[in-house]
Amino acid sequence: MPALSPHPTPIPEANAVLWTFLTEAREILGDRVVGIYLAGSLATGEFDQSSDIDVLVVTTGALPAETVAALTAMHERLSAGTARWGKWGWELEVSYVPKDAVRRYDPANDTHPYIDRGGRLRIEERGREWDIQRHVIREWGITVEGPPPRSFIDPVGPDDVRRAVLLAITEWWPRFLLDPTELHPRGYRSYIVLTGCRMLYTLKHGTVASKPLAARWAQETLGPRWPALIAWAATARHGPYTEELDNLSESLDFIRFVIERGRQFELAEAAAPDG
Numbered sequence: 087m088p089a090l091s092p093h094p095t096p097i098p099e100a101n102a103v104l105w106t107f108l109t110e111a112r113e114i115l116g117d118r119v120v121g122i123y124l125a126g127s128l129a130t131g132e133f134d135q136s137s138d139i140d141v142l143v144v145t146t147g148a149l150p151a152e153t154v155a156a157l158t159a160m161h162e163r164l165s166a167g168t169a170r171w172g173k174w175g176w177e178l179e180v181s182y183v184p185k186d187a188v189r190r191y192d193p194a195n196d197t198h199p200y201i202d203r204g205g206r207l208r209i210e211e212r213g214r215e216w217d218i219q220r221h222v223i224r225e226w227g228i229t230v231e232g233p234p235p236r237s238f239i240d241p242v243g244p245d246d247v248r249r250a251v252l253l254a255i256t257e258w259w260p261r262f263l264l265d266p267t268e269l270h271p272r273g274y275r276s277y278i279v280l281t282g283c284r285m286l287y288t289l290k291h292g293t294v295a296s297k298p299l300a301a302r303w304a305q306e307t308l309g310p311r312w313p314a315l316i317a318w319a320a321t322a323r324h325g326p327y328t329e330e331l332d333n334l335s336e337s338l339d340f341i342r343f344v345i346e347r348g349r350q351f352e353l354a355e356a357a358a359p360d361g
Contacts, residue, residue: 094124094228095133103164103171104139107178108230110164111143114156120144120185121232125219129226132296136273136323138177138203142223144232147184154199154207157182161205176204181219188223190240191216217242217250222294244292248351251288255348262341266334275337276322279315282344283308289351297323308343315340 095101112119126140127133149157164175182199186192191214200208212219221242227235262269262278269275280297283304287295295303301320305313315336 094128095139097135097174099171100139100174100177103167103174103178104141107141107160107164107180110160111157111180114153114160115143115145115149118145118147118149118153119232120146120238121235122230123223123232123235124228124230125223126179127296129222129228130294130296131226132298138179139174141178141180142188142219142227143180143182144185144188144238145182149182149199154182157199158201158205158207161201161207163205165203165205178205179203185238188220188239191220214250214253217246218288218294221247225294247294248289248292251285252348252352255285255345256352259341259345263338266338269334269337272322275334276319279319279337279340280323282340283316285344286347289348312340312343 094104108122111122121144123129123142123144124140125142127137128140161178161180164171164178167175178201180201182201184195184198187195187198193211196211196213196216197209198212200210202208220239224235224239224242229235269278280301283300284295284297286308287300287303298320301316305316315333318333
C-alpha cells in the first residue's frame, strides 16, 4: 500500500470509497499505472462535505477499450453503493491520462477517458483548461503512488494559467447568458459565482486559489456591489441543489462582470509593449 494517510479526508465514508477505488483501479490497470494523485479540493486543502473527489491516474499509454469498459463498470458500482458510502461513490471524478499527455498540453494528444460523477464515462478534449489542472497537480497534488508530479509535469507558468482562464471566460461563460437554465439549481449557481472569483484571482495573480481564499479576495477588491452575493455563494454551496431563483438576475450580472473583466485584461495584454 502507498505511504498515504489512511484518512486523506476528514470524512470516513469518503476515505472508505477512495481506498476501495484505489484497490480496484490497481487490479484493473496492473502495470499500466505510472502514478495516482489526489487533485482538486483535496490538493488545495479545501475539501469538505460539498466537494467531489478528484483523482488523476497517470498511465503508461492510451488504455485499451476493454480496460476503459472495466474501469467504467467499477465506477458505476461505486456510484451505486450509497448504503455503504453515502454520496461519496457518486462524487468520484477520475481522469485517466497517459504520462506524455500530462507532461505538457498538446492539442494532438488531448482526448482521454474521464469518468464523471455517477460513473459516467466521457471521452473528450480537455482544451487549454488542462493547463489549470496540471498546474494544481504539479504544485499541490497529493501522491498516492508513483513519482512526484514535478518530476514529469513541465512547469505551468502564470501566463499559461491566465491564458487557460481567459479561454474559459470568453468561450464557456457566455453560454449562461444565452440560456441561464443551467443556473437554476442554487448549488450550481453558487459554484459558478465562486468560480468567477477564482478566475479573476488567477488573472490578477497568475496562480490558482481555493474557493475560500478567492472569495475573501473578491469581497475585498471587486467593489461594493458583490460582497453579499459572494457571501451567499460561500454558504449556498453547502446546501441542497434546489431551484430558488431569488438572485438569478444578480448572478447573471456577476457573470457579465467577470466576462467584461476578462475582456479588459485581454485588451490590456494586447496593448502591452511586448504583447
